[in-house]
Amino acid sequence: MYPSMLKPSGDLFADFAQLQDRIDELMTGGRGASSIRAVARAGAFPALNVGTWAEALEVYAFAPGIDPKSIDVSVEKGLLTLSGQRKSAQEAGKNSTVYAKERFDGAFRRVISLPEDSDPSRVEASYRNGVLKVVVPRLEAAKPRQIQVNR
Amino acid sequence: MNGETNQNQVAQRPQRPEPTLLPPVDIVEDAGGITLTADLPGVDQSELSIGIDGRTLTLEAPLRLGEANSLVSVYAEVRANRYQRSFELSSELDTTQVDASLKDGVLTLRLPKLEQAKPRRIEVKVGS
Numbered sequence: 313m314y315p316s317m318l319k320p321s322g323d324l325f326a327d328f329a330q331l332q333d334r335i336d337e338l339m340t341g342g343r344g345a346s347s348i349r350a351v352a353r354a355g356a357f358p359a360l361n362v363g364t365w366a367e368a369l370e371v372y373a374f375a376p377g378i379d380p381k382s383i384d385v386s387v388e389k390g391l392l393t394l395s396g397q398r399k400s401a402q403e404a405g406k407n408s409t410v411y412a413k414e415r416f417d418g419a420f421r422r423v424i425s426l427p428e429d430s431d432p433s434r435v436e437a438s439y440r441n442g443v444l445k446v447v448v449p450r451l452e453a454a455k456p457r458q459i460q461v462n463r
Numbered sequence: 464m465n466g467e468t469n470q471n472q473v474a475q476r477p478q479r480p481e482p483t484l485l486p487p488v489d490i491v492e493d494a495g496g497i498t499l500t501a502d503l504p505g506v507d508q509s510e511l512s513i514g515i516d517g518r519t520l521t522l523e524a525p526l527r528l529g530e531a532n533s534l535v536s537v538y539a540e541v542r543a544n545r546y547q548r549s550f551e552l553s554s555e556l557d558t559t560q561v562d563a564s565l566k567d568g569v570l571t572l573r574l575p576k577l578e579q580a581k582p583r584r585i586e587v588k589v590g591s
Contacts, residue, residue: 361538361541364534365533365535413489415500442568443504
């Protein structure tokens with residue numbers, strides 16, 4: 313089931329790669345099947361990273377060169393949607409030659425399903441150095457806490 | 464002697480390069496020079512390094528996502544924390560006059576052409 317277990321260990325980077333594969337497998341629920349709204353596409357814009365901690369879920373969208381006011385961040389029925397438009401900065405003039413055009417240009421939309429314990433009423437978004445950060449706090453009731461033992 | 468050589472070889476074993484991100488770019492040339500635009504989200508202006516070594520232009524910068532409060536990654540499309548990309552420059556570009564600005568994670572680099580390489584009109588002087 314895990315052919316990678318048969319490989320000799322000892323290479324730290326190979327170990328990381330293996331771990332990454334394992335995480336991918338867990339994230340996508342095994343090979344071939346992934347969340348219907350988060351099918352990994354190469355080069356989807358903006359690229360997303362998601363992390364969690366005790367208090368909140370944090371979504372980082374790598375969306376450089378966009379007026380933060382024009383980004384639409386919405387939460388509805390447990391789905392976080394980021395959408396907007398990026399226009400190419402300079403129009404190629406008559407006497408100019410374009411050698412490379414790799415940067416994304418046009419309308420974008422990305423959707424993430426939020427965990428059950430997230431609190432949609434307190435979502436906050438900020439934009440810095442071209443990265444949009446969306447913080448979705450966890451419900452108070454879902455936060456980890458210490459329970460006092462009485463006697 | 465022999466053992467020493469072996470030790471050196473072990474010490475110099477090439478390290479696997481750290482994975483880096485290749486920033487997407489737009490490159491446009493006009494009469495005055497070349498404009499390069501690169502997407503570098505998460506880069507602070509103070510940490511962006513633009514180096515010119517001979518004819519090679521290298522962009523390098525760490526990607527930072529602010530304070531990491533023991534965040535556990537659950538999903539990641541960006542999996543390296545360093546941008547790096549190099550370009551070979553042609554000889555008609557003036558590498559001493561490069562102008563760079565970074566705004567909202569977008570770098571704009573202007574590489575002007577040398578004066579003698581710019582298209583120009585030659586004025587004909589009339590002798591008195």
